[in-house]
Amino acid sequence: MTRLTLSMMILLLATPLFAQENAATQKLTEQSKQFEEQIIKVADNVYAAIGFSVSNVSMIVGDDGLVIVDTGLTLDDASRIMQEFRKISDKPVKAIIFTHGHGDHTGGAAAFLGKNRPQIWAHKNFGSEALPLAAGGVTFQRVRGARQAGFKLPPEQRINNGVAPVRYPKRGGEAFASRNDTKPTHFLESNRQTIKVAGIELELVSSPGETNDQLFVWYPAGKVLFAGDNFYRSFPNLYAIRGTPNRSVRMWAESLGKLADNNAAALVGGHTNPILGAGEVQQVLSDYRDAVQFIHDKTVEGMNQGMTPDELVEYVQLPQNLAEKDYLQPFYGHPEWGVRSVFNGYLGWFDGNPTNLFRLSPKSEAQHIAKLAGGTDKLLAAAHEALATDDNQWAAQLADSLLAIDKEDAAARRIKAEALTKLAGKMVNATARNYYLTVARELREEAQTN
16 A cells, blocks of 8 residues: 555544544533633622633722732733623722733733723732743744644634633734733732732732742732632643743742641632632642642652653652542643653753763654664554554654654654544643644644645
């Protein structure tokens, strides 16, 4: 059978597995209930807007004004939220607090400014995650960001983004945004600071985790915590596959401990529905902290035994009592990515195996593999066989070998595209699923042009 015939068979047999119902897609679809549009009263004078944007926006009603915590992704989103908040209170906004600098939490700030510019509070390191990338001239994270978010996918291929509803922002895959008139005017300079605005007393607490500029807001009168992106109902994104500077898993666990120390009755995360009830909040924060701490400690334990990252992801398995919790399912982050991030954060790229100090180039290694297989035709046949037996990861890796030998190989592109599509169909992690499907789409488009 010729390479062309085999390739045509792949195209004819290709099915949109992402649309089929299975345990993974059902689970991810069910997660969408976490961001249905609603205004939730989480305590007296405290309201959270869920699902109107990709992140939560909260309002605290004070004596003569309002405090807004985070502002959503876009001006359109934020304007809709403000319309809903105006049904509750017509008081002016006296302060905006950014829990961190990601654009999905800051982009809508202009909708809350009003006639008089309010105080705008943020951590002293505000925006620090983006600075090394910008200073180094690194831009490819935008491409990867668009892939993980599914911005290039048609609506029928997107379920959600794990902790957020589907959106198609005009600015594409950029992860950060700011405007001159919405830049912070006040900064948290120390570990903790108490502020009073509109008769509302709040404590701002430095809490590095998903970002180094993260802070949480404690509202003692209502016993409400606004956690930013250090908590949402998913396993945390200890490493973002779009590419980010290292996120300290150890410090994230410590920050979760600080959150748990407040004896809160309500917890508003950066995304997904709030947690209500003192007992439930304490349980959730304890479990979340324990999960993050476990990933750190167990990875370090294995590192000290000389394990490589590939060995560690098998060694470090979240205990069942944590892995089964609905708010620790890998919808957005994944334990395996956290393990690799811990290793890299402490020891860098070298895994300790001297064979990997000066590896063969991908092309040279692929040529050796093809020779071992009996030629590229045999390698192609093995990739087809892997697809036929649903050994999709192996099929994708064999296709990578073929593409390393000839990056224009249309048959290999189609095989990899089909393997990624099949992997996506069984993937509960939304960012991985979106990334698989986006790259599969790119490969099919490239194959058609040849």
